[in-house]
Amino acid sequence: MHTTTWMGVQIRKNPLDAWVCQELLHRVRPDVVIEIGSYVGGSTLYFANLLDLLGHGEVISIDVSRAGYGVDHPRVVEVTGSSGDSAVIDEVARRCSGRRTFVIHDGDHRRDAVLGDLRAYGGLVSVGSYFVVEDGIVDLYPVGSALHPAKIADGPLRAVEAFLAEDDRFEIDGHCERYGLTWNPAGFLRRVK
């Protein structure tokens, strides 16, 4: 994973999931992609380059840290701070007002943090668009194993389960998992109402 790159910049994504995101962005044609968790920026640049190809849209990159982040692209707006911080939520909501919005979450992977972000940003997702929750795969492996760090005792998949139990605006789009190898099981959430 740590040697995967997009245009020379490290990207922490399963390439099949990245491909599915390309399909979704082409279908949705969002005005805004909210990326929660950018790290060094390979995924941010990937989304910005896809929007270049579509000829439309911007990426709002939210991250608590810009250490190591090195992307400079005219479609990218940086919002630096925790995604759970009310000032960050307010600023992002203001930027997305009235705009077709797509969200991808790859920030703090602990259940309660992901659930908080689903609640805070879910309402910004346009009907027909998506909230992608990354890395729920950790919850399918034993806690403390190489694929499930102990610091994430309950992770993104547990957050998705809790969120879907309380919010009927979203449905899992199983078609996005058709390649059979995804790090985002039950993580491609389509807003249906």
Ligand SMILES: C[S@@+](CC[C@H](N)C(=O)[O-])C[C@H]1O[C@@H](n2cnc3c(N)ncnc32)[C@H](O)[C@@H]1O
């Ligand atoms: C797995 S990395 C993101 C990888 C990137 N999306 C990619 O595909 O290359 C997780 C990032 O989330 C950020 N992060 C962790 N907690 C966060 C929070 N509460 N709010 C915003 N960003 C957070 C970290 O600083 C880190 O850069």
